[in-house]
Amino acid sequence: MATCTRLTFSVDGRLCGLNEYTGTCRSNPRAGGSVKRRETNRVARAAKGLPAMRWPVRVSVKWYERDRRRDVDNVEFGVKFVLDGLVKAGVxxxxxxxxxxxxxxxxxxxxxxxxxxxxxxxxxxxRDVPERG
Known part of the structure; x- marks a missing residue:
């Protein structure tokens, strides 16, 4: 299996932050799962077709917000969706x-x-990515 050692991709817009996610979970426990699926799928679509990576990897995330309203830790919560999206896309x-x-x-x-x-x-x-069966 061919592997890549470095790749970069973008996700348009911003990902759900911790405050938004927590508020959604508090209003309806099942809604949290829906938000997680939606945001994970956004990342997976952006990463679709990218080659599998050799591992272990280092992930660098640059968050470009439209303003400075959200706290840094609130923004960085979206890394959960980024990592899960990378897995879903097979990277x-x-x-x-x-x-x-x-x-x-x-x-x-x-x-x-x-x-x-x-x-x-x-x-x-x-290491090389193991073949998936």
Missing amino acids: IPDDSRRYVDQVSHWVGVDRENPRVVVTVETVKGG
């Missing part, structure tokens, strides 16, 4: 520590083009 086999070595974040503002830019990079000496 990494799992999001456990065996496969994801580090995650780093940067949060900035782009009023005209809010987005999430994800870079996935194999840690030196990474």
